[in-house]
Amino acid sequence: MDMFANLAMGFGEAFAPQNLLYCFIGVFLGTFVGVLPGIGGTATISMLLPLTFYVPPTAAIIMLAGIYYGAQYGGSTASILMNLPGTPAAAVACLDGYPMAQKGRAGVALAMTTIASFVGASLGIIILTAFSPLLAGVALSFGPADYFAMMLLGLVAAATLAHGSPVKGIAMVLVGLALGMVGTDVQTGQQRFTFDIPQLADGISLVALAMGLFGVAEVIGSINRIKAGRSQHKITMRSLMPTGKDMKDSTLPMLRGTGVGAIFGALPGAGATIASFMSYAVEKKVARDPSRFGKGAIEGITSPESANNAASQTAFIPTLTLGIPGDATMALMLGALIIQGIQPGPRLVTEHPELFWGLIASFWIGNVMLVILNLPLIGLWVKMLSIPYRILYPAILMFICIGVYSVNNSAFDVLLVMIFGVFGYVMALLKFEPAPLLLGFILGPLMEEHLRRAMLLSRGDAMVFLERPISAGFLAVTAALLVWAAVALMRQNRARQRAAALAE
Numbered sequence: 001m002d003m004f005a006n007l008a009m010g011f012g013e014a015f016a017p018q019n020l021l022y023c024f025i026g027v028f029l030g031t032f033v034g035v036l037p038g039i040g041g042t043a044t045i046s047m048l049l050p051l052t053f054y055v056p057p058t059a060a061i062i063m064l065a066g067i068y069y070g071a072q073y074g075g076s077t078a079s080i081l082m083n084l085p086g087t088p089a090a091a092v093a094c095l096d097g098y099p100m101a102q103k104g105r106a107g108v109a110l111a112m113t114t115i116a117s118f119v120g121a122s123l124g125i126i127i128l129t130a131f132s133p134l135l136a137g138v139a140l141s142f143g144p145a146d147y148f149a150m151m152l153l154g155l156v157a158a159a160t161l162a163h164g165s166p167v168k169g170i171a172m173v174l175v176g177l178a179l180g181m182v183g184t185d186v187q188t189g190q191q192r193f194t195f196d197i198p199q200l201a202d203g204i205s206l207v208a209l210a211m212g213l214f215g216v217a218e219v220i221g222s223i224n225r226i227k228a229g230r231s232q233h234k235i236t237m238r239s240l241m242p243t244g245k246d247m248k249d250s251t252l253p254m255l256r257g258t259g260v261g262a263i264f265g266a267l268p269g270a271g272a273t274i275a276s277f278m279s280y281a282v283e284k285k286v287a288r289d290p291s292r293f294g295k296g297a298i299e300g301i302t303s304p305e306s307a308n309n310a311a312s313q314t315a316f317i318p319t320l321t322l323g324i325p326g327d328a329t330m331a332l333m334l335g336a337l338i339i340q341g342i343q344p345g346p347r348l349v350t351e352h353p354e355l356f357w358g359l360i361a362s363f364w365i366g367n368v369m370l371v372i373l374n375l376p377l378i379g380l381w382v383k384m385l386s387i388p389y390r391i392l393y394p395a396i397l398m399f400i401c402i403g404v405y406s407v408n409n410s411a412f413d414v415l416l417v418m419i420f421g422v423f424g425y426v427m428a429l430l431k432f433e434p435a436p437l438l439l440g441f442i443l444g445p446l447m448e449e450h451l452r453r454a455m456l457l458s459r460g461d462a463m464v465f466l467e468r469p470i471s472a473g474f475l476a477v478t479a480a481l482l483v484w485a486a487v488a489l490m491r492q493n494r495a496r497q498r499a500a501a502l503a504e
Contacts, residue, residue: 030070
């Protein structure tokens with residue numbers, strides 16, 4: 001009964017005219033950037049972070065969340081029509097979506113991805129609604145040592161489980177931790193790593209860091225990689241209608257994809273991209289005729305789409321209830337809350353119920369909006385694919401500079417954006433993922449705070465981390481992950497050595 005009362009309160013908050021407007025803006029922008037390859041939801045959220053300084057907390061988070069899950073809806077459009085994924089999670093839709101388009105079934109593919117997205121998101125919201133308060137209740141019993149160990153586990157998991165080298169992931173986490181220490185120590189008042197630069201006394205701006213790593217770096221990397229094109233497929237309302245067989249063949253795959261997405265969405269370092277590829281692998285494994293995959297099998301698009309949209313909803317569970325973001329986008333959400341003076345964690349549910357339940361209610365409203373936006377307006381999104389990137393990218397850079405300058409009226413922050421943009425691009429060339437750096441930057445100060453508090457309460461006895469069962473358990477899992485990453489790295493090196501020996 002409490003849950004229904006809380007949801008009723010949440011819908012009252014979400015249906016407020018201002019929140020409805022920002023929800024629509026979020027899902028519209030999310031669909032827009034999802035359709036256009038090379039931008040993505042993470043870069044867009046980083047560009048709009050300055051706006052959260054001037055908007056009420058609930059409206060700001062509703063808008064940013066709408067961009068996040070809206071991009072998951074729109075990402076498959078370019079994958080199906082042009083074999084060019086709008087978001088990383090939509091890359092798997094190219095495998096069967098583009099062959100369906102070549103067979104004249106582009107409309108059906110687009111319609112079924114929208115239906116699958118709605119089903120996956122809806123079930124993901126139900127899981128989020130059911131488990132978030134329970135997890136928050138358990139986390140209320142955590143002490144400072146437990147929080148430190150849990151955040152350490154989140155960072156290590158994000159670095160070792162994400163795609164790419166675990167060593168490079170951990171290295172980026174350490175860089176993020178170092179950047180998070182720049183500024184004035186809250187307890188002693190001493191300046192750390194400022195190098196006598198007055199503008200660094202308050203630390204590095206999260207907005208500048210995020211815009212540089214995900215906005216400027218993405219633009220630099222995409223200028224010569226992505227060319228604007230025009231889809232040759234004509235999409236009509238009649239062509240969007242799926243057959244009864246399409247619906248029957250997609251029902252179980254959508255449910256299986258939702259299950260896979262719900263699990264991977266809540267895990268640090270996993271997220272929607274891994275969830276979509278895992279669900280595709282599951283469908284190919286259970287299929288009676290796996291040879292159909294890659295040739296236009298409808299299960300090859302509906303299962304991954306339901307998976308990445310379920311993952312985009314359940315990713316909010318650890319972010320909101322524990323303050324542990326699973327990927328870069330969730331880290332930006334965490335940063336947006338901190339900017340508003342709201343501390344994410346188990347007390348968020350009780351201290352800011354209007355924000356927590358209003359956000360969950362907005363997910364339902366936003367997903368209904370997305371169905372309306374994606375089916376009747378599909379012609380508009382197809383035309384968006386022909387926007388010249390020589391016009392789009394300079395406009396993005398201009399808005400980035402205006403946005404970061406507006407936060408503190410500081411030209412130094414604009415300089416930081418450019419520095420981090422070049423740094424992010426170079427790191428991308430060297431195969432270093434930027435997400436672990438952002439996670440380390442945001443969680444670093446929180447970890448330091450809990451570490452100091454735990455040491456003060458234990459009077460300097462480090463054994464407090466092993467004496468408490470919860471923190472000891474988290475540290476044991478962290479150690480296991482590090483051992484697993486080391487073993488996997490040694491196996492990869494041995495495989496390369498064998499391959500080199502055979503080549504000789």
